[in-house]
Structure formats: C-alpha cells, structure tokens
Amino acid sequence: MIGRKLFALCCVIACVLSPVASFGSTVEAQGEAAILDGNRAAARESAKRQLYRNALEKAIGARVEGITEMKDFQVVRDRVFSSSQGLVKDLTITREWVEGDILYLLGRCVVEEKALDGVLGPAVIDALGNPRVVVLVDEVIGGNRPFLVASEGQVESAFQKAGYLMLDKGQLDAIAAKKAEAARISGDDTALAELARDFDADVILYGKGQSSSFTRQKISGQTIHGVRTLFKLKAVIAQTGQSLGVEVPDVRTKGMSEEDGAIKGLKEAADRASLSLVNEVAYALTGGSSGVPGRNVRVTVEGLDFGALRDLEATLRDSPGIVGVYRRSFRSGRLELDVSVDGTAEDVAVILDKAGLEVLDLTAATVGARRVR
Missing domain, CATH: 3.30.70 (Alpha-Beta Plaits)
Known part of the structure; x- marks a missing residue:
C-alpha cells in the first residue's frame, strides 16, 4: 500500500516538474541559414535561432488572432524577439537537410504562454497607444449596495499599471451619470458599449461582486465573520461590442464584520480578475486589423x-x-x-x-x- 502511494506521489511530482505540464504550447517551425566557408556548425546555430523566432511568431499569431495585420506589428514582434530568452524551450529537431549552401532545420519546441504574455501584452498595449478605459463595478454586500465600491479602484489600478488610460467618470454630466448608473446595475452589453462610446472610451470594464457571510464564530468575545465572495469582470469593446470576461468564484475571507470581510474578498477577487483580463483586452483590441484607431x-x-x-x-x-x-x-x-x-x-x-x-x-x-x- 505504501509502495502504491509513493508511486502515485512520484507521478504527481513528475507531472508538476515536467516542462510539458507548464503553461506552454507546442509549436512546429522551420529555420534555415547559409553555410559559410563550409562551417556547418555555425549555420546550424543560426538556423536554430531563426527556428526560435519563427516559433515565437507562430505563437504570437495563435495568441492574438489577426495581429500580423496590426499597424505596428513589426514593432511588437521586435520587442518580443528582443526579450525572447526563456520564452522558447525544449527544442526537438525532427529533420535536418541541406539544399545547395543552405542548411534547413525542422523542429518542435514549447513556447511558454505566461512568459510570452508578460512580454507580448505590454508591447501590444503600447503599440495601441494606451487604450482608453472606463470602469464600472456593481457590488452587493449582504443584500445591500454599499455607498463606496471597494473593488473598482483595484481594477482601475491594475489596468493603469499595465499602460491603459483610465477615464474620469467625475466629468460626466447629469444625464450621462444616470446612464452610467443604469448600466452599472443592469450590466447589459449593449448599454455598456453605448456608454463606452459616450465616454469616448475604447473599452468599458464591468464588474459584478457579491459578498455574504456564511459563518460566524466568537473568539475571545469578538464575533469573526467568514465571508464568501463571487466576482465577475467583463470587458466590452466599444467599436465591436465584443465581450470577454472572467469569473473568480468563492473567495473566502474573515473580518470583524460582514462588510470588513467582504471588502477584503472583493479587493482580492478584483485583483485576480484584472490580472486575468489585462492582456486579453489588449489582444481583443487589435480587432484583427489595425486595432484601436489612432x-x-x-x-x-x-x-x-x-x-x-x-x-x-x-x-x-x-x-x-x-x-x-x-x-x-x-x-x-x-x-x-x-x-x-x-x-x-x-x-x-x-x-x-x-x-x-x-x-x-x-x-x-x-x-x-x-x-x-
């Protein structure tokens, strides 16, 4: 019995440590280079470098549909190539041949998606010209809507740090403010897209957070509240109406009151949701063509x-x-x-x-x- 458990544990560890188990995608690519002065070894190294670049370009295209048609694609690609160390690994050469003075390599390698996003996302955001974003979040704590929305600032901060331009809702007139409040409560995609255009924004980020106590416990005379939070965040692209979103289920926190625990949970959930979407929004804004105009x-x-x-x-x-x-x-x-x-x-x-x-x-x-x- 102990032997079986040990074997199972070893299998789990092997899966965790295996390169294939990481968040990577396998890409097949080709590279070639001229054989100069009969130096095949040098040509092989040059062909491998080109294979890596071609693999990265394929991975970028798979990650961001239509990015090759983006106005500043060459700038984005060059930024990724200049920071390519660690992005491509586990190269397996499946074929090597020579035609004339050219050496060709065909191979498979793994492109680390998380590492690629860390380089590609900021490059796309910068190439888009710092897209304009407005944030609306509707929160409900114990069945009531609080006067101050705790998680809205978390979302704004995450996107601003990533290079987006946050628009100030304080400059809305009375009519637009009413439309914003109605959209905040309804979460309707059409209303949100229309509101984004009213703001002259490229994207509107809409969050929906719900928190409630699920347990109470007295410790040294003080009641501690266990609070469960569910948070959803979606981005609506103003030009296309495209919507993409993420859900952070069941964040559990403790607080001296239901509201105290809820604020902690909403902020944590908003941070996690924002990090999941910050690059995806930029990729969606490329729109398969020139991206955000201007x-x-x-x-x-x-x-x-x-x-x-x-x-x-x-x-x-x-x-x-x-x-x-x-x-x-x-x-x-x-x-x-x-x-x-x-x-x-x-x-x-x-x-x-x-x-x-x-x-x-x-x-x-x-x-x-x-x-x-």
Missing part, C-alpha cells in the same frame, strides 16, 4: 477661455486624421486633452498651429501650446 497624444494649451476651448475642441474633432478628443481638465485657462490621432503628435501640432496657437514643445506623445492674443 494613438493618444497628450495636448496642453495655456491661455484659453471657455469659448476658445470649445472652438478648439470642435476644430480638432473636424480635422482629418483625428479619431477622438477627450477633455481631461480645464483649470485657470489651462486645457489638457487626450487626442487620438491616426498619425503622429506632429500632425496634431500642425492642426494647432493652423488654428492660430503657438506650439511651444513637441515630443512623440505630447504637444504643448498657448493661445496668441
């Missing part, structure tokens, strides 16, 4: 009154190549905008110059200007 350019303009502000925003929206204009703030005559342009920051600077503004500074992602009186 690249975000931060624009600041000094010396404006409100009338001039509205005129400038209208000018930008009506200009060729401008996909969207989002007002971040307007204080003491200083306007700050995020402008999505199907071009470069210099294209935005040209528009501002033609509108009679003096352009003071220009970088790849920012334009600074002031009104000339």
Whole structure:
C-alpha cells in the first residue's frame, strides 16, 4: 500500500516538474541559414535561432488572432524577439537537410504562454497607444449596495499599471451619470458599449461582486465573520461590442464584520480578475486589423477661455486624421486633452498651429501650446 502511494506521489511530482505540464504550447517551425566557408556548425546555430523566432511568431499569431495585420506589428514582434530568452524551450529537431549552401532545420519546441504574455501584452498595449478605459463595478454586500465600491479602484489600478488610460467618470454630466448608473446595475452589453462610446472610451470594464457571510464564530468575545465572495469582470469593446470576461468564484475571507470581510474578498477577487483580463483586452483590441484607431497624444494649451476651448475642441474633432478628443481638465485657462490621432503628435501640432496657437514643445506623445492674443 505504501509502495502504491509513493508511486502515485512520484507521478504527481513528475507531472508538476515536467516542462510539458507548464503553461506552454507546442509549436512546429522551420529555420534555415547559409553555410559559410563550409562551417556547418555555425549555420546550424543560426538556423536554430531563426527556428526560435519563427516559433515565437507562430505563437504570437495563435495568441492574438489577426495581429500580423496590426499597424505596428513589426514593432511588437521586435520587442518580443528582443526579450525572447526563456520564452522558447525544449527544442526537438525532427529533420535536418541541406539544399545547395543552405542548411534547413525542422523542429518542435514549447513556447511558454505566461512568459510570452508578460512580454507580448505590454508591447501590444503600447503599440495601441494606451487604450482608453472606463470602469464600472456593481457590488452587493449582504443584500445591500454599499455607498463606496471597494473593488473598482483595484481594477482601475491594475489596468493603469499595465499602460491603459483610465477615464474620469467625475466629468460626466447629469444625464450621462444616470446612464452610467443604469448600466452599472443592469450590466447589459449593449448599454455598456453605448456608454463606452459616450465616454469616448475604447473599452468599458464591468464588474459584478457579491459578498455574504456564511459563518460566524466568537473568539475571545469578538464575533469573526467568514465571508464568501463571487466576482465577475467583463470587458466590452466599444467599436465591436465584443465581450470577454472572467469569473473568480468563492473567495473566502474573515473580518470583524460582514462588510470588513467582504471588502477584503472583493479587493482580492478584483485583483485576480484584472490580472486575468489585462492582456486579453489588449489582444481583443487589435480587432484583427489595425486595432484601436489612432494613438493618444497628450495636448496642453495655456491661455484659453471657455469659448476658445470649445472652438478648439470642435476644430480638432473636424480635422482629418483625428479619431477622438477627450477633455481631461480645464483649470485657470489651462486645457489638457487626450487626442487620438491616426498619425503622429506632429500632425496634431500642425492642426494647432493652423488654428492660430503657438506650439511651444513637441515630443512623440505630447504637444504643448498657448493661445496668441
């Protein structure tokens, strides 16, 4: 009996330690290289490096459908290639042959998906131009909706750290605020997509969290609440209406009250759900073509009154190549905008110059200007 248990334990350990048991996908690829000065060994090493690159490119294509049609695919690919160490492993050469002066290798290898996501996700997010995101979370604790939503900030923080641009719901007018509250409660995909477009957002993230006590225990006169939390998070792409989501079931926490335990559980569940979705959202935004239209350019303009502000925003929206204009703030005559342009920051600077503004500074992602009186 002991022998059987020991054998079973060894099998489990072998599975855990096996490279194939890790989160990897097996890819077949080919590489080739010229044989220079009869040095077949050097050609073989060069062919192996190309095989690795081809395997990575296949894995990227399998992970993100249509990414090869993305506008900045070459930039994304080069970033992945430059950080390829540890992404490809367990190469098995299945065939080697020579035609003329070219050595060919055919082989199978394992591409580590988690490691690939760690490189590919940030590269895609950056190439998309920091997609604009708005977050809505509906929480219910013990049958009641709390005044403050604990998990919303967790989701915003995770996506902001990943490179997304978080939009401020505080700038909504009364009508839009009512629509946002209705969408928060209903969770309807169509309403969420429409709200995202109202925000001029690329994605709306909608969370639904429910927490309730399942046990109580007195310890040294203090009641400790055991709380069970269920959290769902989905992303709705504004342009396509595509929805993708993740569920974090049965997070169990303890607290001095039901609300205390619930807040802990909701934050933990929101963190886990966000990490599961943060790269998947970027991959979905590639849309199989050029992805999110435009690249975000931060624009600041000094010396404006409100009338001039509205005129400038209208000018930008009506200009060729401008996909969207989002007002971040307007204080003491200083306007700050995020402008999505199907071009470069210099294209935005040209528009501002033609509108009679003096352009003071220009970088790849920012334009600074002031009104000339």
